[in-house]
Amino acid sequence: MEPALASRMSGFETPATIAMSMRARVLKAEGKNVISLALGQPDFLTPKIAIEGGYQAALEGKTKYPPIDGFLSLKKAIQKKFKEENGVDYALDEIMVANGVKQILFNALMATLDPEDEVIIPAPYWTSYPIMVRFLGGNPVHVVCPEKDNFVLKARQLKAAITPKTKWLILNSPSNPTGAVWTKEDLLALVEVLRINPQIWIFSDEIYEHLIFDGQRHHSLAALAPELKDRILTVNGVSKTFAMPGWRIGYAGGVKRLIRAMLKIQSNSTSGACSVSQAAATAALQYAQKEVESMKLAYDRRRKKMTAAFSAMNGISCNIPQGAFYIYPGIAGCIGKKTAQGRLIANDQDFAEALLEETYVAVVPGSAFGLSPYLRIAYAADDVVLEEACQRISQFVQELS
Incomplete structure (x- = not known):
């Protein structure tokens, strides 16, 4: 046996x-x-300025264990990015760095999901969303967003999907796999539903934010609805924007108690993200526009x-x-x-x-x-x-x- x-x-x-x-x-x-x-x-x-940033960090001996939440220099660059590009203010202890967005998602769900909790996931969705929810004991609730609606979740659909067991809503704009972009009006309509459901966390995956076309604009949910900011986890990374998928750097901004819980999980799993990668990500955020x-x-x-x-x-x-x-x-x-x-x-x-x-x-x-x-x-x-x-x-x- x-x-x-x-x-x-x-x-x-x-x-x-x-x-x-x-x-x-x-x-x-x-x-x-x-x-x-x-x-x-x-x-x-990967932009040369980012590679040089990582290389220089390695030459200077910055190859020891990194802080669990990320180096201060990178967190300050992320803080500046959130404020200037997204219109959202996060304190430094409301920001964390991880080994890619997948780890951010895992940490967040691990820190919050109890058995049978439900997570609303608009479909089509990134494949890892429902897989992780099931793995951690939750129930993914798929809400199909048809092509006639540009694959975008509508407020009426969100309202119908919410139950007493709903713990999270996951939003991904621009979207993987469809490339759909939620407009300001789309998001504000969802906000009206979320406002009267204070038990729901919102995972706002914005990793494709710089890849928007045809005059469309990216809108961060936390900036549009500051009254919901303490329930929104704003998530991003350097993989897509800066062509750095192998460097494995993701980051998030959120309310302190959620970030603190996510860091407890990270400290007992992977610890901090690669020190050289963090230096490269810092250079990319500062100089690779x-x-x-x-x-x-x-x-x-x-x-x-x-x-x-x-x-x-x-x-x-x-x-x-x-x-x-x-x-x-x-x-x-x-x-x-x-x-x-x-x-x-x-x-x-x-x-x-x-x-x-x-x-x-x-x-x-x-x-x-x-x-x-x-x-x-x-x-x-x-x-x-x-x-x-x-x-x-x-x-x-x-x-x-």
């Missing part, structure tokens, strides 16, 4: 984004010409090309995303058909698997994000690579019968 794993592991699946990327890597290792559009990570190099604008222009160009390419494919519709670096095309017109190699496309999972096996292009099915039949495609890749991927996908769709 073997020692048993914890029962919680039975429902702890690998995120589909990672699973598809792993499968793509296997095929690539076999010598296949694989194009992966499955992972949401920038293809750009020009690089951010350059990357944004490239993403906008790619967004337009990808949207046009998918809109031209038979059986596929493509809502124009206003933020992040994803498109979320609908493939309802492809369901029920067979591929050139005879595979039946019964759902978006079948489409994604067949696409990878037959054309060596990796995408993620919408079922992983809570809304089918769609695909999530990350256009954070070189323009030439994206053009080749679109040609392969177009040929694949054209040959469906």
Whole structure:
């Protein structure tokens, strides 16, 4: 008889984004010409000023154990960023640094969820949201936000989803996976519902805030609704904005008692975030704005090309995303058909698997994000690579019968 794993592991699946990327890597290792559009990570190099900041810190011997909550220099840069860019004032003891946004989410849920507590998650959603909620004993409540509403949660939907067990609402604008951006009016309508439900925490994931197009603006919920500020956890990081996913730096601002609780958890799990990475993140926040604008222009160009390419494919519709670096095309017109190699496309999972096996292009099915039949495609890749991927996908769709 073997020692048993914890029962919680039975429902702890690998995120589909990672699973598809792993499968793509296997095929690539076999010598296949694989194009992966499955992972949401920038293809750009980290700005030199950030790399130099980390390098200099290492040369100066700043490689010891870091403070659990983050170095003072980085926390001051985050404080300044929150105030100047988001219009929110956080004291230094209301700010914490962690090993990416995933750890911020884990710490927050671990510090607050009791068994059977409910977390409202607008769908489509980032895959880790419901996985973490279930892992920590809570119940994710998925609220489907259809394409006709631009994939945005409406106040009437939020009101209907709230129960006495509701502990959190998770908001992600701009959105992964759809690129949807909540307008000021959208957010203020939600505020009216949240105002009369004081038992609810709000997780405001704003990591794509600088990647917004078509004249749209990002609005931080804590700035729009200062009366709710003590219930809002404003979350961000350097991975997307500054092309620093491997540096693993996320940060958050929130009420002191929540931050203190999250730090207790962090101190007994990972401790502080990498000291060299914190120095690099500090330099990025202070000096890399020009690089951010350059990357944004490239993403906008790619967004337009990808949207046009998918809109031209038979059986596929493509809502124009206003933020992040994803498109979320609908493939309802492809369901029920067979591929050139005879595979039946019964759902978006079948489409994604067949696409990878037959054309060596990796995408993620919408079922992983809570809304089918769609695909999530990350256009954070070189323009030439994206053009080749679109040609392969177009040929694949054209040959469906």
